[in-house]
Amino acid sequence: MALLQNSSMRRLLLCLLAASLAAEPLRVMTFNVRYPNPNDGADVWTARRDLLVETVKSNAPDVMGTQELFYEQGQYIVEKLPEYAWFGLSRRGNQEDEHMGVFYKKDRLNLLDSGNFWLSETPEKPGSVSWDMSLPRMVTWGLFEIKPSGKRFLHLNTHLAHRDVDEAAREKSLRLIASRIALYDESMPVVLTGDFNAPAGGPAYGIIAPLMKDAWKEAAERKGPEGTFHGFRGTPRTSRIDWILFRAPWTVKYAEAITSHQGARYPSDHFPVLAVFDVP
Numbered sequence: 001m002a003l004l005q006n007s008s009m010r011r012l013l014l015c016l017l018a019a020s021l022a023a024e025p026l027r028v029m030t031f032n033v034r035y036p037n038p039n040d041g042a043d044v045w046t047a048r049r050d051l052l053v054e055t056v057k058s059n060a061p062d063v064m065g066t067q068e069l070f071y072e073q074g075q076y077i078v079e080k081l082p083e084y085a086w087f088g089l090s091r092r093g094n095q096e097d098e099h100m101g102v103f104y105k106k107d108r109l110n111l112l113d114s115g116n117f118w119l120s121e122t123p124e125k126p127g128s129v130s131w132d133m134s135l136p137r138m139v140t141w142g143l144f145e146i147k148p149s150g151k152r153f154l155h156l157n158t159h160l161a162h163r164d165v166d167e168a169a170r171e172k173s174l175r176l177i178a179s180r181i182a183l184y185d186e187s188m189p190v191v192l193t194g195d196f197n198a199p200a201g202g203p204a205y206g207i208i209a210p211l212m213k214d215a216w217k218e219a220a221e222r223k224g225p226e227g228t229f230h231g232f233r234g235t236p237r238t239s240r241i242d243w244i245l246f247r248a249p250w251t252v253k254y255a256e257a258i259t260s261h262q263g264a265r266y267p268s269d270h271f272p273v274l275a276v277f278d279v280p
Contacts, residue, residue: 023278029061030193052267065157065193093126100140189248199239215275224257
């Protein structure tokens, strides 16, 4: 009997140990939410904001990088989804204009540190512009700890210059982002989300691709179209310009370009992209 009890106890302990070492999922989303442009007609923010909130709620990201987010939009999202908190400055260095707002589930992640830098020759100067870009561009970042394991990762979120003539600026912006990531030891997992306004596989993508993996390409299972910008029409262009990249010993279980809508109404003019990682 004692031998049987000891054997059962050993099996229980081994099961508990295996469970403690098992990979845990981390749900990451990138979402260009489209700023509250009063000229968007039927697709103005007030007409689609509840659909956007429902899209976030139903896909339950643990962390979400947004682009084109205005302060009023960020506040509305966390008012309707109080399980989330968010942080970030606008590209002007205040609460006016576009934010690279980062949202996270408070019961899943601890925010240990955060900050911003600008994609310019003076990255610590709020609102700075270089490389003939028409607008300030920036990165908002957060250092997170996963509960309850205590595993850490760095998340950076960005929105690169949008014009066709900005290709050189996008490449320089990604070189700057890569240099910032290189400041962290390779043992630190890093996630980069954003609207890069450049096709996956193009020249700008080629700057960062040798340093980071593409969650869409690495995913064991994918759902949704390759293209992510659709202009509120639901039919996307062919290019995938919204990326989730990572530098980590993680596997990607699933990736999806989320096409949910209500009739002709879409939550944004971009499809949000979700990646589900296994974090060992």
